[in-house]
Amino acid sequence: MSGHAVQALAETFRVLGDPSRVRILDALSGGELCVCDIAALAGISESAVSHQLRLLRGMRLVRSRRAGRLVFYALDDQHIIELLRQALTHVEEQS
Amino acid sequence: MSGHAVQALAETFRVLGDPSRVRILDALSGGELCVCDIAALAGISESAVSHQLRLLRGMRLVRSRRAGRLVFYALDDQHIIELLRQALTHVEEQS
DNA sequence: CGCTTATATGAACACTTGCTCAGATATTCA
DNA sequence: TGAATATCTGAGCAAGTGTTCATATAAGCG
Numbered sequence: 014m015s016g017h018a019v020q021a022l023a024e025t026f027r028v029l030g031d032p033s034r035v036r037i038l039d040a041l042s043g044g045e046l047c048v049c050d051i052a053a054l055a056g057i058s059e060s061a062v063s064h065q066l067r068l069l070r071g072m073r074l075v076r077s078r079r080a081g082r083l084v085f086y087a088l089d090d091q092h093i094i095e096l097l098r099q100a101l102t103h104v105e106e107q108s
Numbered sequence: 109m110s111g112h113a114v115q116a117l118a119e120t121f122r123v124l125g126d127p128s129r130v131r132i133l134d135a136l137s138g139g140e141l142c143v144c145d146i147a148a149l150a151g152i153s154e155s156a157v158s159h160q161l162r163l164l165r166g167m168r169l170v171r172s173r174r175a176g177r178l179v180f181y182a183l184d185d186q187h188i189i190e191l192l193r194q195a196l197t198h199v200e201e202q203s
Numbered sequence: 204c205g206c207t208t209a210t211a212t213g214a215a216c217a218c219t220t221g222c223t224c225a226g227a228t229a230t231t232c233a
Numbered sequence: 234t235g236a237a238t239a240t241c242t243g244a245g246c247a248a249g250t251g252t253t254c255a256t257a258t259a260a261g262c263g
Contacts, residue, residue, distance in 0.1 A: 014134045014196070021199040022192065023127040030122030032114050033221075039109045048240060061222060063241055073202075082230050082239045092198040097117065099194060101109070103187040104116035107168075128251075143210060156252060158211055177209045177260050 028072055029096065033057050034065055041075065042094060047083040123167055124191065128152050129160055136170065137189060140182040 014022075028034060036055035040046060048066065052059040066086055069075045076089040088094060109117075123129060131150035135141060143161065147154040161181055164170045171184040183189060 026121045027125030030125040032118040
């Protein structure tokens, strides 16, 4: 495996390796949501959600769309959701 | 998704979210190796490898077997390798 | 037993991370 | 325009992370 591939792999997993981001992505797996609804569903402050969304947007895992005062976010990387799903079956089998 | 599942998912991804650990798991994907060979293949100091191997062993991702002065490590979780493989195709398609 | 080699371990340190808080920006509506 | 609402942003901080270094443990061998 090339050094670049190692870095990219680790970076991908690192983004998924945080409970808040997992919650956010899970919330978005049901469809587009505005920031305040993500915050409510994930149980995180709106500021913290906003910070994380910026990170996720930077990594092209989510995309945003403004509608008036609201900004809607949606998943923008089907592979990531596949990874989440596969890992979920893993942790469920494990315990 | 339950709170426990979120925690378990994030923990699983967090372990994979470090270049050294990715390199170690990649080295082991070819089969059982002793600590010094893992260190040489992954390009990490033996001490650092030992620390990471303890973590990986604690999470049941690898298992160890002593043979004289050597300790051989091997992958102990096929799901994790599947995750690595799937993520690898992801990062390759992405760029 | 002493010497050597392989691995494990603990402390210390630099660096990163995710949060909160305060304030900025953007948009709508009266 | 001014007030209200939604989101974003930067600074600061407490907690966590991965490494190195020194040392400990374990096993083989003379």
